[in-house]
Amino acid sequence: MSTYLTFRILKGFFVVVLISILTFVIMRLMPGDPVFLLLGDGQISITQEQIDAIRAKWGLDRPLIEQYFVWAGNLLRGDFGESLIRAGVPVRYMIAEAIPVTLTLNAFALALALVVALPMGIAAAVRRNSPIDYVTNVVSAFGIATPNFWLALMLIVIFALQLGWLPPFGLRTWQGYVLPVLVMATEEMAILMRITRGAILELLPQDFVRTARSKGMPDRRVLWRHVVSNALLPVVTVVGFRVAFILSGTIVVETVFALPGIGRLFVDSVLRLDYQVVQSLVVVFAVLVVVVNLLTDLVYALVDPRIRMS
Amino acid sequence: MTSSTPTTNLPTPQGTDVQPRRRNKALARFLANRMAVIGTIFVTLLILVAVFAPWIAPHHPNDDLFRGMRGVGPSLEHPMGFDHLSRDLLSRVIYGSRIALIVGITSTLISVVIGVIIGAIAGYFGGWVDEVLSLLTDALMAFPLIALLIVLAAVIGPSLTTTVIVIGATAWARYARVVRAEGMSVRERDFVTAARAIGAFDARIIFRHVVPNVLSSVIVLASLSVGSIIILESALSFLGLGVRPPTATWGGILADGRAFILRYPHIAVFPGVMIVLTVLAFNFIGDGLRDALDPHQKVDRA
Numbered sequence: 001m002s003t004y005l006t007f008r009i010l011k012g013f014f015v016v017v018l019i020s021i022l023t024f025v026i027m028r029l030m031p032g033d034p035v036f037l038l039l040g041d042g043q044i045s046i047t048q049e050q051i052d053a054i055r056a057k058w059g060l061d062r063p064l065i066e067q068y069f070v071w072a073g074n075l076l077r078g079d080f081g082e083s084l085i086r087a088g089v090p091v092r093y094m095i096a097e098a099i100p101v102t103l104t105l106n107a108f109a110l111a112l113a114l115v116v117a118l119p120m121g122i123a124a125a126v127r128r129n130s131p132i133d134y135v136t137n138v139v140s141a142f143g144i145a146t147p148n149f150w151l152a153l154m155l156i157v158i159f160a161l162q163l164g165w166l167p168p169f170g171l172r173t174w175q176g177y178v179l180p181v182l183v184m185a186t187e188e189m190a191i192l193m194r195i196t197r198g199a200i201l202e203l204l205p206q207d208f209v210r211t212a213r214s215k216g217m218p219d220r221r222v223l224w225r226h227v228v229s230n231a232l233l234p235v236v237t238v239v240g241f242r243v244a245f246i247l248s249g250t251i252v253v254e255t256v257f258a259l260p261g262i263g264r265l266f267v268d269s270v271l272r273l274d275y276q277v278v279q280s281l282v283v284v285f286a287v288l289v290v291v292v293n294l295l296t297d298l299v300y301a302l303v304d305p306r307i308r309m310s
Numbered sequence: 311m312t313s314s315t316p317t318t319n320l321p322t323p324q325g326t327d328v329q330p331r332r333r334n335k336a337l338a339r340f341l342a343n344r345m346a347v348i349g350t351i352f353v354t355l356l357i358l359v360a361v362f363a364p365w366i367a368p369h370h371p372n373d374d375l376f377r378g379m380r381g382v383g384p385s386l387e388h389p390m391g392f393d394h395l396s397r398d399l400l401s402r403v404i405y406g407s408r409i410a411l412i413v414g415i416t417s418t419l420i421s422v423v424i425g426v427i428i429g430a431i432a433g434y435f436g437g438w439v440d441e442v443l444s445l446l447t448d449a450l451m452a453f454p455l456i457a458l459l460i461v462l463a464a465v466i467g468p469s470l471t472t473t474v475i476v477i478g479a480t481a482w483a484r485y486a487r488v489v490r491a492e493g494m495s496v497r498e499r500d501f502v503t504a505a506r507a508i509g510a511f512d513a514r515i516i517f518r519h520v521v522p523n524v525l526s527s528v529i530v531l532a533s534l535s536v537g538s539i540i541i542l543e544s545a546l547s548f549l550g551l552g553v554r555p556p557t558a559t560w561g562g563i564l565a566d567g568r569a570f571i572l573r574y575p576h577i578a579v580f581p582g583v584m585i586v587l588t589v590l591a592f593n594f595i596g597d598g599l600r601d602a603l604d605p606h607q608k609v610d611r612a
Contacts, residue, residue: 015449022449029465145589147541149548150582153568157575168572247454252545256568266457267549270464278461289452 101261109184121196143190240296346598381574420478425485433493534596537589
């Protein structure tokens with residue numbers, strides 16, 4: 001178990017390092033000299049000395065490898081540098097400011113998705129080929145095929161424009177969360193339904209289920225005690241492994257609804273060429289994904305002794 | 311990938327004469343799947359529409375401006391209405407199918423080629439090569455693809471070529487995983503030792519024995535990923551980092567729709583409907599292919 005754990009942590013660490021190196025290289029390929037980005041347009045004339053001074057201040061005059069290590073070292077100490085566009089604002093603050101919005105959004109979306117998808121998936125599997133199974137299949141097929149940003153636009157048209165119940169953009173009141181949460185939940189719901197249904201269908205014909213039934217256990221108890229509890233494991237794992245996708249969803253959905261979260265900060269920073277923010281966020285994403293995947297694996301290993309052994 | 315009978319030179323019971331029957335069975339199973347057939351018909355029609363767009367579209371997607379029709383809703387002559395620049399939306403949506411299909415299919419092909427090569431090399435050679443390539447694959451799998459695409463598109467400069475290459479170059483991890491597993495299992499088998507002993511090149515063994523064995527899994531994965539790539543492309547265009555305006559793309563029209571959502575809400579409706587239908591169609595085809603090809607394979611290999 002401890003070797004497994006060490007191995008996994010090492011591997012996760014390497015993935016983060018790899019992504020940080022790639023990001024660093026990619027960001028240096030961005031068009032435009034960072035010095036002019038720092039100065040902004042409309043600057044009159046600056047001397048070569050001034051340029052050199054700025055380069056020295058930001059460490060841009062050193063070799064790339066050294067720059068990377070300085071940057072990575074700062075990251076490890078929690079120093080993300082300062083935004084190039086919002087001059088003087090530490091990137092750390094910008095990220096810390098945005099995280100609560102994203103976290104709230106995702107927590108509610110995931111909770112909603114689970115609350116709807118688990119019962120639907122279970123019901124669909126138990127009553128196979130019934131109307132409820134049919135509805136579940138149709139809903140999940142459409143949920144997977146519908147781009148979240150289009151769903152967002154349509155919900156804005158219906159609930160903000162036609163009915164006037166909810167605000168179309170922004171977070172001035174808590175109602176601003178309703179539509180984004182719905183959109184993000186739809187995508188996850190579609191996938192979780194499918195997985196729950198599949199997991200249960202796989203368990204139903206197994207021997208231990210038949211044994212429990214033949215012992216005279218009522219169907220309902222067989223379902224809850226033996227089938228659902230076993231099916232939950234793959235579902236939880238999938239939730240863990242979908243962090244990357246959930247983050248992708250946040251990026252687009254926050255942009256559509258103009259929510260001040262991590263995703264919108266990311267898109268805005270890319271469009272404004274604020275690469276100090278972009279590269280920090282990419283590393284934050286990578287760490288987040290690696291940590292959640294690791295936790296998922298651990299939960300799995302703790303719950304399922306078969307994995308702990310191997 | 312052009313070999314028509316992938317397993318002919320394997321010394322196994324699945325000899326040459328069994329092949330056509332097996333293929334026909336798979337085809338019959340595919341044709342029995344109603345949704346898969348509907349998906350195939352839809353995609354065929356869409357391809358025809360895309361190819362013959364100049365003849366089918368009633369107006370030019372960019373140049374035909376209708377005076378005084380800015381943002382006017384659907385009517386009989388203009389079933390999808392006009393956009394904020396008074397262009398005919400039906401024509402723009404028709405032309406948009408070209409971009410969706412080009413990106414969806416070419417990016418998928420690129421990612422399949424990259425994934426198969428990387429997976430085969432990692433699985434077949436093993437050792438540190440495998441360690442490095444698997445780490446890369448894991449990193450790609452773990453990372454939110456859209457974030458990577460956004461950064462890359464911004465760095466390279468958004469265009470059709472950028473979109474195709476960037477998506478193709480980042481979406482290969484799934485294929486690499488599948489092919490790697492097959493490479494590992496093939497490496498251990500006797501006929502590979504035999505082939506090596508008579509002096510066959512590694513590349514030859516990979517293309518003769520590893521690739522054909524994973525072909526059907528790869529085809530299924532690929533057909534299922536066309537849809538998600540179309541969504542990725544439209545998301546990029548929607549964010550202004552995909553194919554540049556004024557080129558008509560579904561994502562681009564949706565971006566216009568977002569900008570004018572409070573004034574001209576109809577703009578955003580139809581391109582979205584087209585994306586949903588197209589992605590559904592490709593997913594149905596993928597499901598159909600999986601059901602037709604995969605279970606059979608498992609039975610045959612057992």
